Amino acid sequence: MEPFEAALGPRTKVLALTHVSNVSGERLPIRELCELAHRRNIHVHVDGAQTWGAFNLNLRELQCDSFAASSHKWFCGPKEVGLLYVKRSRIAEIWPNLVSPGWGSDVNPDVKGARKFESFGQRDDARLAAIATTVDFHRRLGFDRVEARIFELAGALKSGLKAEGFRLVTPEDPKLSGGVCIIQVPPEKRGEVLNRLYTRYGIAGSTAGGLRLCPHVYNTMAHIDRAIGAVREMRSMMGQA
Ligand SMILES: Cc1ncc(COP(=O)(O)O)c(C=O)c1O
Known part of the structure; x- marks a missing residue:
């Protein structure tokens, strides 16, 4: 924990961590790091590319503020779709850096909740539907x-x-x-x-x-x-x- 503690300064706003590293296989103690960061009001983002679908994840227990992962790795789902979780209490502070029609338009000026992170124009609906099928597969296995x-x-x-x-x-x-x-x-x-x-x-x-x-x-x-x-x-x- 000490190297992380030493690296956090008064200007630190975000701690971006890899849950399990793809280049070392090391797993970080996310919950403890979240506790450390949250004492300083630092946002913790977790890259879960090597854990979504492998671990029986409980993001609330992990306590991270946001979590992202791609579906095609351990989750065994479709390519080119993924997961972004943002803790409800953090949504107001975070903004997507890429938006397209449908986001804050005249028709729907007030984008709330997860929709705020969800506008990329035309979607590949079949891929999104395949995520649900993959969830069923994991549920069946446990x-x-x-x-x-x-x-x-x-x-x-x-x-x-x-x-x-x-x-x-x-x-x-x-x-x-x-x-x-x-x-x-x-x-x-x-x-x-x-x-x-x-x-x-x-x-x-x-x-x-x-x-x-x-x-x-x-x-x-x-x-x-x-x-x-x-x-x-x-x-x-x-x-x-
Ligand atoms: C830890 C980690 N983060 C991010 C990525 C990038 O994932 P993608 O290629 O789905 O964007 C990888 C890919 O192997 C990874 O292992």
Whole structure:
């Protein structure tokens, strides 16, 4: 908490945090940071791109003032739509930086509530409707069960890779991490490793922060073992002994 406390000054207005980092897999203690910021009347915005759909989120409990995320990641929803939550008590203080017809027009001059953040001209209604279908999918699985399974898979992946001698970028402690699992790979090797992992082993990852693998509910423990085995076989490529 100290580095954050030290960084806040009298001119700080907003604390913009990433819930789970896509380049380290680290999870920030959002609630505690909100308590810290709110004592100074600082707005806390959370980037939940790596947690919406992965965690059983309760934004009220998290206490953030606003939260944004894209639907196509852990939520497994349509692309190019997302979520913006703004705490009701903060709506009056925040303004969209992009507006188009329908926003504060002669017909509807007084845009209230969430509508204030919602005017981008013509919408792709099918995508928006697909969000509701995706919510049904998660409800059917159970938000709590999705989260538990992701932690189970990520835990097995991290401990398996560590047991093979790979250095984790992401903390092992579930309180400090989520579904994002990253091991150290020198930047110049990452592209080649990722390519080989995909073409030879059929495993998709990312080069963000090292070699990033993100197991989700559609993965099995056999997939985790396969990923660990593939990474083991590629050890010499990865600049690790
Ligand atoms: C933490 C985080 N924030 C924001 C983004 C950007 O998301 P999008 O490409 O949906 O705008 C990403 C993408 O990976 C991310 O991981």
